[in-house]
Amino acid sequence: AQSVTQLDSQVPVFEEAPVELRCNYSSSVSVYLFWYVQYPNQGLQLLLKYLSGSTLVKGINGFEAEFNKSQTSFHLRKPSVHISDTAEYFCAVRKSGGYQKVTFGTGTKLQVIP
Amino acid sequence: EAQVTQNPRYLITVTGKKLTVTCSQNMNHEYMSWYRQDPGLGLRQIYYSMNVEVTDKGDVPEGYKVSRKEKRNFPLILESPSPNQTSLYFCASSSPGQMNTEAFFGQGTRLTVV
Numbered sequence: 001a002q003s004v005t006q007l008d009s010q011v012p013v014f015e016e017a018p019v020e021l022r023c024n025y026s027s028s029v030s031v032y033l034f035w036y037v038q039y040p041n042q043g044l045q046l047l048l049k050y051l052s053g054s055t056l057v058k059g060i061n062g063f064e065a066e067f068n069k070s071q072t073s074f075h076l077r078k079p080s081v082h083i084s085d086t087a088e089y090f091c092a093v094r095k096s097g098g099y100q101k102v103t104f105g106t107g108t109k110l111q112v113i114p
Numbered sequence: 115e116a117q118v119t120q121n122p123r124y125l126i127t128v129t130g131k132k133l134t135v136t137c138s139q140n141m142n143h144e145y146m147s148w149y150r151q152d153p154g155l156g157l158r159q160i161y162y163s164m165n166v167e168v169t170d171k172g173d174v175p176e177g178y179k180v181s182r183k184e185k186r187n188f189p190l191i192l193e194s195p196s197p198n199q200t201s202l203y204f205c206a207s208s209s210p211g212q213m214n215t216e217a218f219f220g221q222g223t224r225l226t227v228v
Binding site for chain 1: 118147149154155156157158159162172173204206219220221222
């Protein structure tokens, strides 16, 4: 079975500072990896995804993530955060190929401090 | 505008009173899913559907039913709601062309069972 661990439930960071949100996964087979963002009272929006190829993936709003197979990680980064980045971020994983169930992490709340 | 529409957005009901949460997408997507979101638990998949008349259980199907009679609609049915089904529910859809992600989420339905 696959699983996703987001160790940090909350991450406070000052505006314009860099941030890293951690995600580790567990799976015995090849996987696809995703980061979603949820703004207050809204649904989830895809930030970026890793399917194959280059391990550095760039997404929307200046976010990027790096797939590290040996460490089974897919950490999300942004070099300079804005107040508008305050939201909850979810890492997700699914087996590659075909339609497979998506497993989400428990989420990390990013609080950007002015 | 491409979207997934859930109704109602908010619902308070009493234990045992059958209810249906509707989900409709206008993107001709084959795949649709229902999730519940609970604090500290992230999103957990309830049911999913790969096409009309094809549905399967996710991680937490107990107490829920679904149907997929039309491609665009995927209602979630709670035949006898209980307080432990108080949660935030999301519907999502994707297509084979985007089968590697849950590309579109609805705005969510906040259900309270008293």
